[in-house]
Amino acid sequence: MIRCAVIGASGYTGVELAALIARHPQLELGKVYVSAASVDGGKQLSQLHGRFLGLLDLPVTPLTDDELAQVGKQHDLVFLATEHQVSTQLAPTLLAQGAVVMDLSGGFRFADAEVYPKFYGFEHEQPELLKKAVYGLAEWNADAVKTADLVAVPGCYPTASLTALKPLQEAGLLDDVQYPVINAVSGVSGAGRKASMTNSFCEVSLHPYGVLGHRHQPEISDQLGRDVIFTPHLGNFPRGIVATVTVKLAQGVTAEQVSQAYHKAYDSSSCVRLYDEMGQTPSIKNVVNTCHVDIGWKVDEASGHAVLIAAEDNLLKGAAGQAIQCANLRFGLIDFPFESGAAL
Amino acid sequence: MIRCAVIGASGYTGVELAALIARHPQLELGKVYVSAASVDGGKQLSQLHGRFLGLLDLPVTPLTDDELAQVGKQHDLVFLATEHQVSTQLAPTLLAQGAVVMDLSGGFRFADAEVYPKFYGFEHEQPELLKKAVYGLAEWNADAVKTADLVAVPGCYPTASLTALKPLQEAGLLDDVQYPVINAVSGVSGAGRKASMTNSFCEVSLHPYGVLGHRHQPEISDQLGRDVIFTPHLGNFPRGIVATVTVKLAQGVTAEQVSQAYHKAYDSSSCVRLYDEMGQTPSIKNVVNTCHVDIGWKVDEASGHAVLIAAEDNLLKGAAGQAIQCANLRFGLIDFPFESGAAL
Amino acid sequence: MIRCAVIGASGYTGVELAALIARHPQLELGKVYVSAASVDGGKQLSQLHGRFLGLLDLPVTPLTDDELAQVGKQHDLVFLATEHQVSTQLAPTLLAQGAVVMDLSGGFRFADAEVYPKFYGFEHEQPELLKKAVYGLAEWNADAVKTADLVAVPGCYPTASLTALKPLQEAGLLDDVQYPVINAVSGVSGAGRKASMTNSFCEVSLHPYGVLGHRHQPEISDQLGRDVIFTPHLGNFPRGIVATVTVKLAQGVTAEQVSQAYHKAYDSSSCVRLYDEMGQTPSIKNVVNTCHVDIGWKVDEASGHAVLIAAEDNLLKGAAGQAIQCANLRFGLIDFPFESGAAL
Amino acid sequence: MIRCAVIGASGYTGVELAALIARHPQLELGKVYVSAASVDGGKQLSQLHGRFLGLLDLPVTPLTDDELAQVGKQHDLVFLATEHQVSTQLAPTLLAQGAVVMDLSGGFRFADAEVYPKFYGFEHEQPELLKKAVYGLAEWNADAVKTADLVAVPGCYPTASLTALKPLQEAGLLDDVQYPVINAVSGVSGAGRKASMTNSFCEVSLHPYGVLGHRHQPEISDQLGRDVIFTPHLGNFPRGIVATVTVKLAQGVTAEQVSQAYHKAYDSSSCVRLYDEMGQTPSIKNVVNTCHVDIGWKVDEASGHAVLIAAEDNLLKGAAGQAIQCANLRFGLIDFPFESGAAL
Structure with missing residues (x-):
């Protein structure tokens, strides 16, 4: 079992990630986080997303400095469903802790740091990481994803x-x-x-x-x-x-x-x-x-x-599913969850 | 022509009022206001509600104290599409200025002031006005509306x-x-x-x-x-x-x-x-x-x-149309606007 | 594995049944049928419901007399997602063939046959079966469902x-x-x-x-x-x-x-x-x-x-899911599929 | 007052036409028709479109041969909200009766009859009328519309x-x-x-x-x-x-x-x-x-x-409004109905 964390779990993409991990037979859902300042910190994930009542009744942990110091040690795989710039700030720490990082923001999607001021409104402070990140378009970059420690999940x-x-x-x-x-x-x-x-x-x-x-x-x-x-x-x-x-x-x-x-x-x-x-x-x-x-x-x-x-x-x-696809590739897991739910 | 003002014009009810007044052959649209603190002050009404581009291209005036000192003097009829308590604060001033007031909030719908702390969360400071206000359910209270200076338009x-x-x-x-x-x-x-x-x-x-x-x-x-x-x-x-x-x-x-x-x-x-x-x-x-x-x-x-x-x-x-119905009754106007628009 | 058929598979309830059966680890999807006269006969189920492309690519079989003669012999469990009167006509045959029948129509929901002319517009010709049918409100009639051969799945x-x-x-x-x-x-x-x-x-x-x-x-x-x-x-x-x-x-x-x-x-x-x-x-x-x-x-x-x-x-x-609940009870299966899908 | 008929009044475009005509101060709504075979014949227009209850309570007349013999004599202006080929069949009769025709179908939108078999599935039998019809894109062809007897209202x-x-x-x-x-x-x-x-x-x-x-x-x-x-x-x-x-x-x-x-x-x-x-x-x-x-x-x-x-x-x-625009141009009427209704 691969132990997974989700940072930014209160959003729509974050809760989809949590739900997919919880249903995946080879992934284990560890902690789910929101930013330390969020009003959602301390609530149950199912309180924010009523659909998951009884299914995802775990607390949403505020990502304090103390928590951040442990995330990449306590989990094998960390999904970032955070703002672009926040992802660029978190990823180096998590990678240094030994975790694999799947970033769903745009923070690592360009090899060229010069794109960021123009299209994202901030200076990118990790230009060397940009070069290491693999663009996780699963059908086209599967081989690179299999060995990547930092995957930029596409928009x-x-x-x-x-x-x-x-x-x-x-x-x-x-x-x-x-x-x-x-x-x-x-x-x-x-x-x-x-x-x-x-x-x-x-x-x-x-x-x-x-x-x-x-x-x-x-x-x-x-x-x-x-x-x-x-x-x-x-x-x-x-x-x-x-x-x-x-x-x-x-x-x-x-x-x-x-x-x-x-x-x-x-x-x-x-x-x-x-x-x-x-x-x-x-x-x-x-x-x-x-x-x-x-x-x-x-x-x-x-x-x-x-x-x-x-x-x-x-x-x-377009987000959480492709991140799981990339996780499957990276850790050699089964081809979950490419099935369909209900009919309408 | 009866000259009309709308206070609270940025909201859905407020802009409906403005549009109905503008189309009414016997009403004239004067100024439209938002609270002095609103970010919408100074914008065009049609900028807030793009549907009215070219049709309601008038500025939304911030209701400063100076403006408030004139509203009821510059207009025969003032519609309040404001928060409940705000209506209770504005109405006495406007009435004293000689305007007829149609209040679309719940501020004057009860003869008994004791309802307000329990259901509206504030102490009503105009208990005597509560007794004078006429509940404007047009089909049932037409006679009273015809002579009312303060109409509480129903919820x-x-x-x-x-x-x-x-x-x-x-x-x-x-x-x-x-x-x-x-x-x-x-x-x-x-x-x-x-x-x-x-x-x-x-x-x-x-x-x-x-x-x-x-x-x-x-x-x-x-x-x-x-x-x-x-x-x-x-x-x-x-x-x-x-x-x-x-x-x-x-x-x-x-x-x-x-x-x-x-x-x-x-x-x-x-x-x-x-x-x-x-x-x-x-x-x-x-x-x-x-x-x-x-x-x-x-x-x-x-x-x-x-x-x-x-x-x-x-x-x-349920709001602006019934307010116009009451205005028609109060000023002896034609039976506008009881027509239908488009089909779907 | 319990082998299942669905009659009336082209409708919304029918395809939900097929999808739930296909995902259920202890149920096996056999044939899916439409009435012999249906224009949908012979098409792929996934052609009628594009969502299931690649997932339910099986043909929709017209329920001819020859087919009907085999349904209850080839399947352990038959779900009827058919019109009320059609269900009353099919159930005796299927039961005689030895199949368990879950009827999702109203055809067997009343012990008293006199309800049918008034509320369903036809005379019920199986009054004795009405008395044997168990109303499948799963949380309330679980014990009776466990031994029923004919379950009237509630509306x-x-x-x-x-x-x-x-x-x-x-x-x-x-x-x-x-x-x-x-x-x-x-x-x-x-x-x-x-x-x-x-x-x-x-x-x-x-x-x-x-x-x-x-x-x-x-x-x-x-x-x-x-x-x-x-x-x-x-x-x-x-x-x-x-x-x-x-x-x-x-x-x-x-x-x-x-x-x-x-x-x-x-x-x-x-x-x-x-x-x-x-x-x-x-x-x-x-x-x-x-x-x-x-x-x-x-x-x-x-x-x-x-x-x-x-x-x-x-x-x-309200239909297919409760029918599967009843099937789980009847055949002693796991508590599938009481999980949630995606978040919005 | 210009007396108007609408043929094809049961559809969405037809009833919009009827409603616009009824509200237009210089147009008078005469008869509204459906095809002789339609199940809607004889009903009230407001029965088909409940929105117009009390507003358009006129009968929908089946367009029998006897009726057709009178339409263009009883009305100055006939709007065709009919199938493409039906329009091509009705227009010559109506024009011969002296009416102006506004056709909202595609029946007269091309000068070249050869388009019809390929894109509309029928041979056009009025190639000479095709050349006379004016394409009613009001902002671009206003001058031609002013003198046209047959206007092809654009798609x-x-x-x-x-x-x-x-x-x-x-x-x-x-x-x-x-x-x-x-x-x-x-x-x-x-x-x-x-x-x-x-x-x-x-x-x-x-x-x-x-x-x-x-x-x-x-x-x-x-x-x-x-x-x-x-x-x-x-x-x-x-x-x-x-x-x-x-x-x-x-x-x-x-x-x-x-x-x-x-x-x-x-x-x-x-x-x-x-x-x-x-x-x-x-x-x-x-x-x-x-x-x-x-x-x-x-x-x-x-x-x-x-x-x-x-x-x-x-x-x-895209249909009825532009047809009225063309009618306004053709008969020198006021610039109705370019106003807006309600706000959402």
């Missing part, structure tokens, strides 16, 4: 976008000049668990945000190796992401080649499901509450364009 | 509940002993425009609240003249209320008598619509964005029970 | 209502005269998987239906042993039920007695969760996608009333 | 897409080679009022459809004068469209030029609202139940791309 939008784009980019099927255009809609949980007017029930309504300036744009570009246009939207549902990607194909690329690229990339994956037939397109309802990412596509050979669709649960394949 | 739940119950109670059709049981579900806008975890999109889900202790229970009882059990619920929609009321009828009361009581009470009302046939029950979608309250009922003569249904828009018939 | 509303009411009724805490008043709101999946204007996205809106005439009223009354008033409502969400029950208590009953009755009834249950503190009331979001039923209550000793709240997933504890 | 997606794109295309600001990429999400009412599994409440979930083959793609291309990639999505809300358009700008185009193009095109429009500041992006909630189309944009001069956003109510500016 929710990048996971969907890259899962759709990488097979075509890697196979050389995309036009070199025209930028892939990514439009994505996310459920409100992507904004985290906090009181704000933006997340207020009566204010939520479908609209784009962060136009031409969202921090997931450089993440996608960095991992894809080319520029993209990425426009995120807030949708009026709690969880799930649909990303619709429009690409110009390289000269002469056929629908068959596109199909082959996807099957080659994902036929052995337990997590990615392919929709060859566009009669049924990937949809929020088919992936929510699961660790699947569903991929569909359609090619117009005449004009040389393709539309690619990816759907995932932003909190699972 | 959203009491409006729905009383509209359903009063015709039967006044006609002596209800059993004396058994309490009417009111279950109601309200949209989230009923909680006001503010950032809170309770109103947060991902936290909203159908559930009861304020069980056996909500402040609208004494308001309903007081106006009905008898005890009731009232259980409010939060629903996962932005606006609208459905109240379902179960009553024991007096011995021998027939379905025909119930029907007659409703038609006698409301056949001449432009605001109340009666559903004789329960094939189509009152429903949120039929009343939202309108000033209607829809009433349906069904009687089981065998067991002597009836189920009464009321549906309304909590922000309109 | 969704009755499960919620009876779980809230029976502890107080059995303990003699309710007033004898006044009817318990049950108001419940159900998600749209309760109406089944079919195209209809009523279920059409743009038509759905909170409203009551079946007022004073719903077929779950006699079911609740029959199992409770007394008359009730039951008013169901359609809510604008896909799954879940909240039932709010108002009762007059017997003379002198205390809050403490009510609490003790609940704890006595359910402290050993893995499925029922009690909310002693009304600060957190039972809510759709805490039970959806789980087999829990959450119970909260509040007592007003002064007036002698109590409000009881029950929340459940209508498709799980 | 919902084309209205949003063209309103965003035409100012830049007409000003020569777009790159000639790269296709504009349009992603749009529509509320479910866009699929019409009918029972279907696709529209069924529990089946609706955000997903793309009609990928690279939707019939609004040629409509947009035809009116814009160049190819586009258009991907529509179904969203989980009843009404509204957000279209997000990504374009490559012509060499050296500045943000200032883009802004000027929009202001030049729309500063005098009562219907189009411009969002210069992307802090507040166009959003469903700001336009639903209104005839506005809101436009926002952002330019990245470095890479030479722009993202354009359009939001509208698909049933109003």
Whole structure:
């Protein structure tokens, strides 16, 4: 049994992590933490998230200095579901204590520290750790994850976008000049668990945000190796992401080649499901509450364009689920939890 | 033209008031205010509520002491969409300035000042004004409203509940002993425009609240003249209320008598619509964005029970619309705005 | 391994059954059927319910006469997720073939055949089977279920209502005269998987239906042993039920007695969760996608009333989940699947 | 007063038309029709759409041959909210009777009859009328509409897409080679009022459809004068469209030029609202139940791309509202109904 801690357990991603660990036959849930200043410290996790009453009745521990001095010694694996900068501050301590760290923030997703002031608003103080961190896109970086001590779990939008784009980019099927255009809609949980007017029930309504300036744009570009246009939207549902990607194909690329690229990339994956037939397109309802990412596509050979669709649960394949995938790879565990829950 | 001010214009009820006034052919929208401390002071109303861009592009004025010294002199009619205690503090000043006051808070809904410490958490300092205030349930207190200088516009739940119950109670059709049981579900806008975890999109889900202790229970009882059990619920929609009321009828009361009581009470009302046939029950979608309250009922003569249904828009018939109804009565205006908007 | 069939697998309850069986370590999913006339016959179950792509990729078999002749021989346990009258026609054959039958319809929920013409619109042709069938309210009829060959799995509303009411009724805490008043709101999946204007996205809106005439009223009354008033409502969400029950208590009953009755009834249950503190009331979001039923209550000793709240997933504890509970009891299996899935 | 008929009044667009006509001070609502075979014939319009109880209590007349022989004689203006092919069959008769016809279907949107077999599934039998019909994009074709007897009211997606794109295309600001990429999400009412599994409440979930083959793609291309990639999505809300358009700008185009193009095109429009500041992006909630189309944009001069956003109510500016706009132009009426209703 691998003993796990979750720091930042009061949020939506944090409690998903706790729930997945608790159900995983080879992981053991140790302590769960919130920041020392949080009003949630000392409460039961199930008090914050009523759904887990009777299931996750463990206390949420304030991460005091004394606690922090022990976390990486008491646990084999620490998940960070914390703010970006907080992750960069915690990771060195935890690594020094001997723990493996899975960071779900953006704190270690770029090799280049110069991204941080521009897109994250802070100077990164661990540039050497940035170089050691492995980007945990599980289907593409499995080998590196297997030996990594610090995994930067990808962002929710990048996971969907890259899962759709990488097979075509890697196979050389995309036009070199025209930028892939990514439009994505996310459920409100992507904004985290906090009181704000933006997340207020009566204010939520479908609209784009962060136009031409969202921090997931450089993440996608960095991992894809080319520029993209990425426009995120807030949708009026709690969880799930649909990303619709429009690409110009390289000269002469056929629908068959596109199909082959996807099957080659994902036929052995337990997590990615392919929709060859566009009669049924990937949809929020088919992936929510699961660790699947569903991929569909359609090619117009005449004009040389393709539309690619990816759907995932932003909190699972887009966050906690992929973190567990990485933990499975790192510790050689079974392929949990790629199963589906209930039907609607 | 009657010149109107709205105090508390940044909230959902306040902006509805401003919009109704602006469209009313006999009302003129003067200034709209927020509290002097509000972060919204100085913004455009349409900046706070994007829907009104180009339509309500007027500034939201901070209600400083200097401003307050003029409000009731510059306007014939002042609507208070403020916190309960704030209303009790503002009303005397405005009345002394010669304005008519429509208070949408609970600050003047009870003749008895002793209700306030228990249900509203403050000592009422205007007990004499409480006695002068008229409860503005428009279909029942029209005559008193016509001459009132201070109208206590009813709460959203009491409006729905009383509209359903009063015709039967006044006609002596209800059993004396058994309490009417009111279950109601309200949209989230009923909680006001503010950032809170309770109103947060991902936290909203159908559930009861304020069980056996909500402040609208004494308001309903007081106006009905008898005890009731009232259980409010939060629903996962932005606006609208459905109240379902179960009553024991007096011995021998027939379905025909119930029907007659409703038609006698409301056949001449432009605001109340009666559903004789329960094939189509009152429903949120039929009343939202309108000033209607829809009433349906069904009687089981065998067991002597009836189920009464009321549906309304909590922000309109349950607040701003009824305030305008009272203004129409008070100033002898046309029967605006009892029309319906768009279809879904 | 107990080999299971599901008849009526294309519907929402049917596919939940298939999914629960597939995940249950001691149940084996055999064939899944639809009626011989269904357009869904021959398709993959995962084609009808895209969520189960890769997970339930088995064909939906048309239930021809030839197939029917084998179902109860090829399977130990048959779940009927069929129309009421169809269940009454299928059950005798399946029982004669030696299978245990769990019927999720209303076809065997009443000992008295005379209920059927009035509330179900058909004459029941198996009055002797009605007397043998066991009502599968798992927390209350466990002993009878353990030896039953035909289990009538309770309706969704009755499960919620009876779980809230029976502890107080059995303990003699309710007033004898006044009817318990049950108001419940159900998600749209309760109406089944079919195209209809009523279920059409743009038509759905909170409203009551079946007022004073719903077929779950006699079911609740029959199992409770007394008359009730039951008013169901359609809510604008896909799954879940909240039932709010108002009762007059017997003379002198205390809050403490009510609490003790609940704890006595359910402290050993893995499925029922009690909310002693009304600060957190039972809510759709805490039970959806789980087999829990959450119970909260509040007592007003002064007036002698109590409000009881029950929340459940209508498709799980209200249907498929309770059917699996009954299967566990009948075959002495582990206490699966009373765990929770994801957090929102 | 211009006397108006609506054919196809039972649908969502039809009833919106009836409601707008009834409120318009210079239009008079005559008869409203459904097809002779419809089950809705003979019912009250307010029975089909409960929202209009007391407001639109007029009968829905079956359009028999006898009725059809009179429609264009009894009315000055006939709105067709009918199926595409039905419109093509009705229009010649109505025009011959002397009525002006506003067709809300796609039946007359293309000058070239050859589009119809491919994208609409039928041979167009009125090629000469196709050439006479005026495409009613009100802000761009006002002069032609003023004298047209047959107006093809634009589709919902084309209205949003063209309103965003035409100012830049007409000003020569777009790159000639790269296709504009349009992603749009529509509320479910866009699929019409009918029972279907696709529209069924529990089946609706955000997903793309009609990928690279939707019939609004040629409509947009035809009116814009160049190819586009258009991907529509179904969203989980009843009404509204957000279209997000990504374009490559012509060499050296500045943000200032883009802004000027929009202001030049729309500063005098009562219907189009411009969002210069992307802090507040166009959003469903700001336009639903209104005839506005809101436009926002952002330019990245470095890479030479722009993202354009359009939001509208698909049933109003995207259908019935624009039809009334065209009627106002055609008959020289006031600028009704470009006002907003309630706030949420």
